[in-house]
Every structure is written in structure tokens, then in C-alpha cells.
Amino acid sequence: MVGIIRYIRNIRRSGLKQWWRNMQYIGDAKYGALKGTDEFGNRYFENLDPEDEVPGRHRWVDYAQHEYHASQVPPEWHSWLHHIRKDPPTEDPVMQNLSPAWKSHWVENLTGTRGAFKTYNTAAPKMTAWEPKVANRSGSLQ
Template sequence: MLKTLFTWWNGATPGIRFTIARRGVFVGQDDYGNRYYEAKDASDSYDGRKRRWVIYDGYAEASKVPPDWHGWLHHTFVEPPTTEPLPRRRWEKEHRPNLSGTIYAYRPKGSLARGGERQRATGDYEAWTPE
């Protein structure tokens, strides 16, 4: 409870929850647990477009928003993905948030996080030396 009172990066603060309950309408939820809202009327709008919000499930990280919801939040799509989902092509990969700084981050061979050992250079490598 104290986290939600004093930190905005661990989910919505009570003030934001109150504002959204008063002015917003729940539109949908994505696979990561993020919840999306839109303003009830045009009084909370800009450029004639209703305001849209995302309340992150857990730590506030923008890369946790999938592309279809990102497009809806930025008014690229009129309809939310709950009513009109983006068509998926077979070559598209599933959305993954930025994993840097986590235990799931990519660590190539030779990385210090993997022990710093790398393969020896092959015979086609020639070290640069100043003349």
C-alpha cells in the first residue's frame, strides 16, 4: 500500500486511480496485465481526440505495451485491439518488452556477464599496431 502512495513507477497512485475512475472508461487489458482506459467525454481531450491511458501491471516500463495497444494509445488506430485486433503475419515474432537489466537479457559469448571467456581469434585476424 505504501508503494502505491509514494511511487508512480510501481503502478498507479491513488490520485490517478481516482481520476481514471471519475473520467475514464475501461477499454481492455493486454497479455502483460496492463489496463487501458479512454476518457468518457470530450471535456478531457486535445485536438478533438479523447485522452487515453495505460496503467501498468507492476513496474512502469513503456516497452511493456504491445504494438497494437501502442497504436491505439497514440490514436493511430481508432478501434482498440479488443474490438479490432491487428492482423498477425506468420513471420512476425511475439512482442517482448525490453529485457535489459534483467536475468533474461541477451548476453553474447565473451560477455562479462557470461564469464568473459570467448573463442580465440582465427588466423585471419591481424591486430592493429601504430606505425
């Protein structure tokens, strides 16, 4: 009964459109405070109300892409989601001053996609396949 009340309360708070999106992407009716957005457009939420969320499930990410996976979360947001850091990167002064100007942008893991890194060899092969050579016969049989 408590689960149904929580479910209906979160539908009222988030609205029908957001509820439907949450059901399609995360499979639960969640509602929380927006803590920030990363460079990919992923949105990060937190709900500290013990009546609404189970401890350990009170931080979550709403992915911007339909085909999503965990490597689309940058390291600074990953550390906040998994309780390595208390404050989100948007509020943590250490995280804001940590990234040097020369640091490249985070790129998701592209393994298994067309954008995956593929090595190639520039050295000549040590073994080659046998190619038969056809020679003309000088004599003919009659």
C-alpha cells in the same frame, strides 16, 4: 476550480481504492471505459468526455506490474494509445486478423536487467596477457 471539480467527480466514479491506485501509478485521478487487457495484464482505458479529460490525454494504460516501463506495452496497444489506430485491438477487425499463428508473443525490453541478452565470443583471443615464467637459478652467490 474546474480541475478540482473534475478531480472530485473522478474520485466518486472510480471509488477511493481505484483513486489511490491511480494517484500512486499515474499521478492523476482518472476515470474511463475499460477498452481491453493485454497478455501481460495491463489494462487500457479511454475517456472521451471533454469535461473530464484534456484532448491527447484521454487514453491511458494501467500497468499490471509495479516496476513498469513503456516497452511492456505490445505494439498493437501502442498504436491505439498513440492514435495511430482509431479502434482498440479488441474492436478492430483488421488487428484481430493481422496476427498470424506463427507469430511469437511480445516480450518486453529487458535491457539493464538480469534477463538482458548478452553476447559471448567462441573464438580464441588474438592477444593474450603476458604470464611471467620463473626459472631456477643454477648458480648461487656467496
